[in-house]
Amino acid sequence: MTYTPLFGLNISDTTLEKASASIIAEAKQSIRRKIFFINAHCVNVAAVQANYLQVLQNDQATLYADGSGMNLAAKLAGTPFQDNVNGTDLFPIICRDAERNQVKLALLGARPGVAQLCAENMKSKFPHLDIVWTHDGYFNAAQEESIIKSINDSGAKILFVAMGVPNQEIWIERHADQLQTSVLIGVGALFDFYSGTMPRAPRFIRRLGLEWVFRLMMEPKRMFTRYVLGNPIFIARAIGRRLKGKKNLQQKPLIQLVQQPSNKFS
Numbered sequence: 001m002t003y004t005p006l007f008g009l010n011i012s013d014t015t016l017e018k019a020s021a022s023i024i025a026e027a028k029q030s031i032r033r034k035i036f037f038i039n040a041h042c043v044n045v046a047a048v049q050a051n052y053l054q055v056l057q058n059d060q061a062t063l064y065a066d067g068s069g070m071n072l073a074a075k076l077a078g079t080p081f082q083d084n085v086n087g088t089d090l091f092p093i094i095c096r097d098a099e100r101n102q103v104k105l106a107l108l109g110a111r112p113g114v115a116q117l118c119a120e121n122m123k124s125k126f127p128h129l130d131i132v133w134t135h136d137g138y139f140n141a142a143q144e145e146s147i148i149k150s151i152n153d154s155g156a157k158i159l160f161v162a163m164g165v166p167n168q169e170i171w172i173e174r175h176a177d178q179l180q181t182s183v184l185i186g187v188g189a190l191f192d193f194y195s196g197t198m199p200r201a202p203r204f205i206r207r208l209g210l211e212w213v214f215r216l217m218m219e220p221k222r223m224f225t226r227y228v229l230g231n232p233i234f235i236a237r238a239i240g241r242r243l244k245g246k247k248n249l250q251q252k253p254l255i256q257l258v259q260q261p262s263n264k265f266s
Contacts, residue, residue: 213227
């Protein structure tokens with residue numbers, strides 16, 4: 001596997017098809033793996049939250065570049081990515097390959113009913129897909145033990161966790177040793193898209209690398225800090241690192257952006 005070092009992180013340089021094949025193979029062989037998607041917002045959060053950065057730097061974590069911002073940073077570093085391996089585009093490919101290989105899936109997160117609706121929609125596209133377990137993300141610490149037991153009892157080999165950055169990555173890291181699922185994947189708002197409760201940008205907008213503009217238009221108040229303030233900060237980081245040739249993400253922020261607690265389901 002080829003890696004591209006960016007912002008102190010080793011990003012896997014691959015394609016959507018190869019990423020899915022690798023995930024399915026590891027699930028079938030019971031190889032432990034954590035899958036995280038890194039976009040401009042993730043880089044900004046990791047720059048000021050050391051615990052999140054440590055999770056991303058874990059040896060068991062495979063990181064995929066998500067979005068035009070990461071591709072820009074890779075180009076500035078002289079190593080452009082083969083593909084935009086984002087979770088939303090990867091999910092149906094994984095579902096297709098899971099159906100073919102009889103790999104069981106589980107979905108955890110989002111608002112009540114959303115994960116179940118997402119599962120039903122994917123099963124309508126892949127009739128033999130085995131999504132054996134779903135649960136929303138509205139639970140407290142006292143319920144975690146029973147939820148983890150329920151996931152383990154389901155026999156799922158891949159668990160998708162939709163709690164938003166950095167909550168989902170930190171949750172996965174905290175409970176990885178208790179979970180028997182081989183592959184754990186943080187997927188952000190993915191369930192919302194595939195349940196139909198949140199529209200995704202039209203394909204031509206996505207091809208232009210402007211999906212973030214669509215999300216800003218849909219949720220201007222909630223996404224203002226992430227995109228209107230966050231994107232220029234990310235670009236400044238990428239250019240600054242290119243000029244200085246630095247490889248360490250933990251540097252003094254160019255702008256001290258106050259990190260509000262992340263929406264659990266963003």
